[in-house]
Amino acid sequence: MEDINRIKVVLVEKKKTSRWLAESLGKNPATVSKWCTNTSQPDLSTLTRIAQLLDVDIKDLLNSRMTEGESK
Template sequence: MEMINCIQAVLIRKKMSQKELARLMGKSLNSISSMCTNKSQPHLKDLKKMAEALDVDVRELLFPSKKN
């Protein structure tokens, strides 16, 4: 499985649970859990909402596509 997002790492850094993020976003815990394990990927609209809930730049939720 390709690792595309690093949502779980940001949650840990921000000391927020998946359950809390699910509540803030109006999503199910299962949905957030799938995103955190890269089993599914959030839509861009949800990624922006997630970044706002976590108070981070949306780019912090994704692994870079190109390494320097």
């Protein structure tokens, strides 16, 4: 399965931990861990909140499905 989100990458870039994110969202750390490993995905409202907490555009949390050579 292809990685859908980049939450783990952005957490590293922002020098934050998944535990910090779980506490900030009031979520179980195991749930956040599943998001970071792309085992499951957060819903759109949670993804929006993650973007706000990390001070990034929501698009920065998602991998593009487009490959080189494809047009938009």
